[in-house]
Amino acid sequence: MTGLFETLGLGASAELLSLSSWGGNLLRGLANSLQIAVGAFGMGLVIGLFGAYGKLYGGKVTRDLLAIYTTVIRAVPELVLILILYYVGSDIINKISEAFGGGRVEISGVAAGIWVLGVVQGAYATEVLRGAIKAVPVGQIEAAKSYGMPAFMIMRRVTIPAMMGFAVPGLANLWLIATKDTALLAVVGFSELTLETRQAASSTRAYFTFFLAAGFLYLMVTLFSGAVFARIEKWARRGQPSLKGGSS
Amino acid sequence: MDTAAAASAQQPDTRREAIRVEDLHKSFGDLEVLKGVDLIAHQGDVVAIIGGSGSGKSTMLRCINFLETPTSGKIVIGGEEVAMRADGSPASQKQIERIRTKLAMVFQQFNLWTHRTLLENVIEVPVHVLKVPKAEAIERARELLVRVGLGGKEDTFPAYLSGGQQQRAAIARALAVDPSAMLFDEPTSALDPELVGEVLTVIRDLAAEGRTMLLVTHEMKFAREVANHVVYLYQGRIEEQGPPAELFGNPQSERLKQFLSSVG
Numbered sequence: 001m002t003g004l005f006e007t008l009g010l011g012a013s014a015e016l017l018s019l020s021s022w023g024g025n026l027l028r029g030l031a032n033s034l035q036i037a038v039g040a041f042g043m044g045l046v047i048g049l050f051g052a053y054g055k056l057y058g059g060k061v062t063r064d065l066l067a068i069y070t071t072v073i074r075a076v077p078e079l080v081l082i083l084i085l086y087y088v089g090s091d092i093i094n095k096i097s098e099a100f101g102g103g104r105v106e107i108s109g110v111a112a113g114i115w116v117l118g119v120v121q122g123a124y125a126t127e128v129l130r131g132a133i134k135a136v137p138v139g140q141i142e143a144a145k146s147y148g149m150p151a152f153m154i155m156r157r158v159t160i161p162a163m164m165g166f167a168v169p170g171l172a173n174l175w176l177i178a179t180k181d182t183a184l185l186a187v188v189g190f191s192e193l194t195l196e197t198r199q200a201a202s203s204t205r206a207y208f209t210f211f212l213a214a215g216f217l218y219l220m221v222t223l224f225s226g227a228v229f230a231r232i233e234k235w236a237r238r239g240q241p242s243l244k245g246g247s248s
Numbered sequence: 249m250d251t252a253a254a255a256s257a258q259q260p261d262t263r264r265e266a267i268r269v270e271d272l273h274k275s276f277g278d279l280e281v282l283k284g285v286d287l288i289a290h291q292g293d294v295v296a297i298i299g300g301s302g303s304g305k306s307t308m309l310r311c312i313n314f315l316e317t318p319t320s321g322k323i324v325i326g327g328e329e330v331a332m333r334a335d336g337s338p339a340s341q342k343q344i345e346r347i348r349t350k351l352a353m354v355f356q357q358f359n360l361w362t363h364r365t366l367l368e369n370v371i372e373v374p375v376h377v378l379k380v381p382k383a384e385a386i387e388r389a390r391e392l393l394v395r396v397g398l399g400g401k402e403d404t405f406p407a408y409l410s411g412g413q414q415q416r417a418a419i420a421r422a423l424a425v426d427p428s429a430m431l432f433d434e435p436t437s438a439l440d441p442e443l444v445g446e447v448l449t450v451i452r453d454l455a456a457e458g459r460t461m462l463l464v465t466h467e468m469k470f471a472r473e474v475a476n477h478v479v480y481l482y483q484g485r486i487e488e489q490g491p492p493a494e495l496f497g498n499p500q501s502e503r504l505k506q507f508l509s510s511v512g
């Protein structure tokens with residue numbers, strides 16, 4: 001019995017994972033990951049809302065540009081995009097800084113991560129929200145128009161609330177992708193959960209312990225997000241009788 | 249062809265004009281749906297608009313509040329002419345929005361906002377467009393819901409109601425803006441037969457109370473009963489119009505005779 005306990009190294013694992021030891025690093029990595037995920041998801045929503053409206057109601061040029069944006073972003077592997085956007089982004093910022101006589105700028109990892117993943121999320125969010133807006137019965141928008149609502153008020157008071165029920169499941173997926181895509185930022189050296197885990201594992205050779213712990217943390221994030229989004233979806237679908245035997 | 253203008257000339261009308269439509273044309277691409285329609289509704293008029301499917305009834309109603317952009321013509325609401333560009337589009341979105349708040353539309357498919365309760369539906373426009381204080385709007389909305397027979401349903405979402413109830417709620421929403429004219433587009437056509445009566449009862453009351461309305465309907469008996477003027481539209485033109493007793497009792501044109509016998 002103790003032999004098995006020793007083999008699995010649970011006692012040693014507990015020590016390694018304590019907050020004062022590597023466990024603290026993992027949690028800091030998680031906090032960084034979440035910070036970026038939240039920022040990128042939020043940025044994606046904003047881009048997505050403009051993108052969706054642009055695709056639906058914009059002029060030809062706007063629609064073409066948005067089509068290029070969503071097609072390219074969704075076609076290229078995220079890892080490649082992250083490398084491109086990260087190096088292009090920091091290059092542009094440095095060029096601008098030099099043009100104004102400044103030196104090289106130290107780019108914050110969090111800001112860079114949010115910008116890179118936000119651009120990726122925006123492309124997917126554009127499609128999710130475009131579909132959701134199209135699913136809003138046109139009569140509800142006409143009713144708003146016919147009562148003299150200005151366009152922006154229609155968007156705020158009618159279209160967005162009415163499309164939320166259609167959008168939330170897709171957005172929930174995007175959020176989970178955002179949390180996991182933060183792991184890809186390890187390639188540009190950002191100390192998020194996965195990088196912290198790798199460092200802890202290779203320093204201590206306790207690979208199993210740390211990757212299991214990281215997997216557990218990602219799982220907790222997913223489960224917690226699932227619960228939160230279930231509530232949001234319920235709220236967003238208020239007024240729509242639920243379909244028996246399945247959800248959308 | 250006698251026009252509304254001619255009709256009112258026979259019997260000088262001193263009441264104020266609510267809606268005037270002059271030479272209204274509307275095309276969808278190559279398809280000319282309205283081919284020069286003239287119409288006048290005075291305050292307190294109930295104008296029934298009848299005609300076969302596809303004759304342009306909905307399009308005409310929708311042009312009046314610019315849900316469709318007319319191709320040409322003139323529209324005057326409560327004495328105010330809607331400024332139009334050469335292509336018929338409204339010159340001022342602000343003016344359109346202001347005029348729309350005076351023309352409450354009731355749709356065939358109700359078009360209530362499904363994510364809002366009945367009370368929220370009814371207060372939406374007064375509070376957010378007309379800037380009525382919320383407490384006042386709520387009080388008035390409750391009265392209106394009681395009035396259309398939906399007292400106690402304030403907190404219910406539209407999807408949980410019958411079509412008849414939804415349409416009555418839509419009428420309460422229309423009344424909440426205190427409209428100078430109401431536009432009904434086949435308000436009972438989407439309803440099961442047993443629910444038609446309850447909606448007609450509400451509309452009948454509004455007519456009796458002197459509301460100005462344009463009513464597109466297939467309910468001929470009802471049109472005859474509540475309207476004081478009936479317009480028969482055929483392929484985008486007004487084929488015949490007049491008081492209901494004359495139009496229904498003694499139709500002049502062959503087409504109207506045929507239409508009336510076909511709808512029974």
Ligand SMILES: Nc1ncnc2c1ncn2[C@@H]1O[C@H](COP(=O)(O)OP(=O)(O)O)[C@@H](O)[C@H]1O
Nearest residue numbers: 276279281299300301302303304305306307308
């Ligand atoms: N948005 C539109 N685009 C193209 N054609 C339309 C549109 N709306 C209506 N129409 C056409 O205009 C004609 C008149 O339609 P409508 O005014 O709805 O008739 P009614 O209400 O009398 O049945 C029909 O032939 C219809 O197909």
Ligand SMILES: [Mg+2]
Nearest residue numbers: 305306307434
């Ligand atoms: Mg119609």
